[in-house]
Amino acid sequence: MTPANGPLKILRWVGFIAMSVGMFMAILDVQIVASSLPEIQVGLAIPLDRLSWVQTAYLMAEIVAIPLTGWLTRAVSTRGAFVGCVVGFTLASVACAAASSFEWLVAARVVQGFSGGFLIPLAFSAVFVMFDGSARVRATMIAGIMAMLAPTLGPTVGGFITAHFSWRWLFLINLPAGIVVALIAGMAVRVDRANWRYFGAVDLAAVPLLAVFLAVLQGVLSEAPRRGWDDPTMLGLMAVGAICGAGTLRRCMRHKTPLVDLRAFNDRNFALACWYSFVLGVGLYGATYLLPLFLGLVRAHGSLEIGEIMIVTGAAQLLTAPIATLFERRVDARLLIAAGYALLAVGFLGNGGETPETAFFGA
Numbered sequence: 001m002t003p004a005n006g007p008l009k010i011l012r013w014v015g016f017i018a019m020s021v022g023m024f025m026a027i028l029d030v031q032i033v034a035s036s037l038p039e040i041q042v043g044l045a046i047p048l049d050r051l052s053w054v055q056t057a058y059l060m061a062e063i064v065a066i067p068l069t070g071w072l073t074r075a076v077s078t079r080g081a082f083v084g085c086v087v088g089f090t091l092a093s094v095a096c097a098a099a100s101s102f103e104w105l106v107a108a109r110v111v112q113g114f115s116g117g118f119l120i121p122l123a124f125s126a127v128f129v130m131f132d133g134s135a136r137v138r139a140t141m142i143a144g145i146m147a148m149l150a151p152t153l154g155p156t157v158g159g160f161i162t163a164h165f166s167w168r169w170l171f172l173i174n175l176p177a178g179i180v181v182a183l184i185a186g187m188a189v190r191v192d193r194a195n196w197r198y199f200g201a202v203d204l205a206a207v208p209l210l211a212v213f214l215a216v217l218q219g220v221l222s223e224a225p226r227r228g229w230d231d232p233t234m235l236g237l238m239a240v241g242a243i244c245g246a247g248t249l250r251r252c253m254r255h256k257t258p259l260v261d262l263r264a265f266n267d268r269n270f271a272l273a274c275w276y277s278f279v280l281g282v283g284l285y286g287a288t289y290l291l292p293l294f295l296g297l298v299r300a301h302g303s304l305e306i307g308e309i310m311i312v313t314g315a316a317q318l319l320t321a322p323i324a325t326l327f328e329r330r331v332d333a334r335l336l337i338a339a340g341y342a343l344l345a346v347g348f349l350g351n352g353g354e355t356p357e358t359a360f361f362g363a
Helices: 006-031 034-044 053-097 102-130 133-164 174-188 206-227 232-254 262-266 268-298 303-328 333-352
Strands: none
Touching (some): 006 053, 006 102, 034 102, 034 133, 034 268, 053 102, 053 174
């Protein structure tokens, strides 16, 4: 490292860590309310059958935002997109904390999730555009640790905050962190330049189709098990979702500048990586969503107790992440992936045997 490029490398790492913290905040807020849902329900007098929308609203908006990240990045630059989304996420967090009704909270969670949804792919894409060689491996480890710890630490952090302060502080803690992250990223991230002409070049007509499809998919998966798959409303929503999904695919395959470039899936390795990421996401987020609900609503554990149980998973991830990085250079990546998924499956089988009588330390 020469004196000339030393400060630039340090600035690059500072900017990347700020982006990773922003991603951590976005993922954390998916699950930070999980252990505190009973307190939020009491505080805002939310009917039990609508309580899940506190999390579902965030997820619906987040999955709509993620596919739009490439378009937004090209139009306003990585720095502009990240800083703007962090500011939006922070302001929405304050709105969540100030909520006086269920409807207000859900609306604020939608804005929060939409802003936070951009932060996740922005941080991971920064790994590949900001670093190469051994530096990319270290950056991948940092981003991976942040992404894996956040959903499992969410219930723990949320339980501690709710037990010692109130559920409103679940969202207020994002205010100072959001301000600091936005300022650092604005000064330190230098990746690309904005191309404002890209706003009009991309197929914007696909945006509402994609948004409706993803939102309906999330809503049906959330509500249909309770209301029944043959419920007229669910059937109507599924029809709307199918039409919008087909329309999105058609436009993405035929437009010269598609909103989502599906041609990338012609690459076998890319397609397989997406599939494995999907399976990991289903398992990771599904488990960290359902277990706190089970512990709080079925086992009647307090928010802090739920956090103490969930932190075990976070501690295990923190311990194994450096080990996985070490083995990455010495073991066939396929064997390492297979071992990780096998251990994940064993953990799910263990949790699958729980009953309403399962005690704090096991059966």
